[in-house]
Amino acid sequence: MAEPTSIDDFRTACEQAEVHTVEVATPDTLGHLRGKRVPVERYFHRIADHGLHIADAIFVFDMQNDLADNPYINMDAGFLDCHLVPDHSSARVFSHRPGYALVFADTFDPHDDPHPVAPRNVLANQIERCRRAGLDPVVATELEFYLCKPGWEPVQDHIQYSSLTDAMDVEDCLHDMRAALLGAGLEVESSNPEYGPGQVEINIEYADAMTCADNTVLFKSIVKQVAVQHGLRATFIPKLWTDQSGSGMHVHTSLANADGGANAFASSDGRPNQIMEHWVAGLIEHAPALTLLGAPNVNGAKRIRPYTFVPTHIHWGLDNRSVMCRCICEAGSSGNRVEFRSAGADANPHAIIAAILAAGLDGIERELALPPMSEGDMYADPGDTEPLPSDLPGGIAAFRGSSLAEMLGEEFSTTFLLLAEHELALATENSPHPDEVNDWERARYAEHC
Numbered sequence: 169m170a171e172p173t174s175i176d177d178f179r180t181a182c183e184q185a186e187v188h189t190v191e192v193a194t195p196d197t198l199g200h201l202r203g204k205r206v207p208v209e210r211y212f213h214r215i216a217d218h219g220l221h222i223a224d225a226i227f228v229f230d231m232q233n234d235l236a237d238n239p240y241i242n243m244d245a246g247f248l249d250c251h252l253v254p255d256h257s258s259a260r261v262f263s264h265r266p267g268y269a270l271v272f273a274d275t276f277d278p279h280d281d282p283h284p285v286a287p288r289n290v291l292a293n294q295i296e297r298c299r300r301a302g303l304d305p306v307v308a309t310e311l312e313f314y315l316c317k318p319g320w321e322p323v324q325d326h327i328q329y330s331s332l333t334d335a336m337d338v339e340d341c342l343h344d345m346r347a348a349l350l351g352a353g354l355e356v357e358s359s360n361p362e363y364g365p366g367q368v369e370i371n372i373e374y375a376d377a378m379t380c381a382d383n384t385v386l387f388k389s390i391v392k393q394v395a396v397q398h399g400l401r402a403t404f405i406p407k408l409w410t411d412q413s414g415s416g417m418h419v420h421t422s423l424a425n426a427d428g429g430a431n432a433f434a435s436s437d438g439r440p441n442q443i444m445e446h447w448v449a450g451l452i453e454h455a456p457a458l459t460l461l462g463a464p465n466v467n468g469a470k471r472i473r474p475y476t477f478v479p480t481h482i483h484w485g486l487d488n489r490s491v492m493c494r495c496i497c498e499a500g501s502s503g504n505r506v507e508f509r510s511a512g513a514d515a516n517p518h519a520i521i522a523a524i525l526a527a528g529l530d531g532i533e534r535e536l537a538l539p540p541m542s543e544g545d546m547y548a549d550p551g552d553t554e555p556l557p558s559d560l561p562g563g564i565a566a567f568r569g570s571s572l573a574e575m576l577g578e579e580f581s582t583t584f585l586l587l588a589e590h591e592l593a594l595a596t597e598n599s600p601h602p603d604e605v606n607d608w609e610r611a612r613y614a615e616h617c
Contacts, residue, residue, distance in 0.1 A: 450531020
């Protein structure tokens with residue numbers, strides 16, 4: 169359905185689709201959708217105007233819903249209620265689950281201030297920073313995932329990248345995924361088999377930054393739901409098997425001028441224009457700290473290896489898939505953009521997009537200079553470019569105390585760090601090998617990533 173613009177639009181859409189249940193949703197710190205299901209009559213009688221409450225414990229859950237230690241959200245504080253207020257511009261009616269609709273919610277603390285740990289608020293802060301600078305961020309994400317049998321065995325035992333002949337036995341499932349995404353208001357561009365047995369990529373169209381983040385977390389939820397409807401499982405775990413391709417989340421950004429909406433990168437011609445230069449320089453400057461947002465557990469860091477189509481060093485280039493920042497710089501093109509290629513598919517979309525906006529805008533505000541462009545195979549010869557953190561301890565060290573963490577807010581960044589340290593402590597005992605993906609990782613992450 170087209171996104172409604174008011175409560176009345178949403179009510180009409182629900183009546184037409186015979187909706188009986190509205191899901192009020194917000195992403196937690198790790199990007200899992202949480203909230204409550206409300207009977208449609210009660211939703212429009214009470215919740216649409218007044219919202220509802222949920223325990224702030226959702227923001228300190230780990231992957232298995234254990235409560236990580238946190239100085240702000242804890243038993244001494246009482247695990248307070250936070251207030252979810254529906255954002256009706258985000259409402260969707262589902263086609264793959266007839267009778268259900270969903271609306272994302274803004275999250276407020278007990279003092280009716282925006283909750284500082286809620287990822288949607290963290291992203292809203294960075295969007296507002298960009299808009300104050302006269303820039304409106306436009307974002308697209310590309311995600312890969314594995315389609316598996318119920319025991320997490322791959323649906324295939326071979327690779328046929330972008331084949332239109334192979335694996336027709338799973339096309340019914342993929343068709344239903346595309347249809348479900350379209351039904352929820354996501355503009356599907358295409359899908360294709362990726363470079364792993366049973367690995368798939370489905371691309372959705374760009375949007376404003378908040379809509380893109382909402383779409384991405386909903387995309388992951390819908391893909392998982394449709395897979396189960398077909399007796400299969402889908403996972404966005406970054407590295408399901410040691411010897412197969414990992415799954416990433418590539419984040420494409422451009423900036424629309426607030427005065428007319430034109431792409432501020434459009435005048436790039438064979439190389440970045442000045443504003444794109446500063447934007448990319450900001451991503452380069454903050455790349456080490458960005459790594460933790462894109463690889464928040466031990467499994468994600470195992471993607472960062474040579475010849476995996478994942479960058480191992482901090483560099484930028486043009487149409488080159490071995491660099492961290494791939495710049496599309498066609499003369500006068502409204503499609504000019506920067507692709508950040510480092511994040512894993514399990515990254516929290518709201519958090520990684522917020523971090524990219526914070527880093528890029530910092531580059532613009534400080535007019536950071538762009539280092540020399542990288543060309544050729546940057547795995548074979550990265551030159552003097554700095555390596556990215558390639559394990560979880562390195563990602564944690566780079567983020568702790570960083571200016572990026574400060575820009576994202578003390579409460580959120582501390583919470584994110586503590587969850588990462590919690591994962592590291594568990595992994596040290598259960599998955600100590602720096603490269604091997606073991607059964608403990610699959611059991612812990614495959615279902616919930």
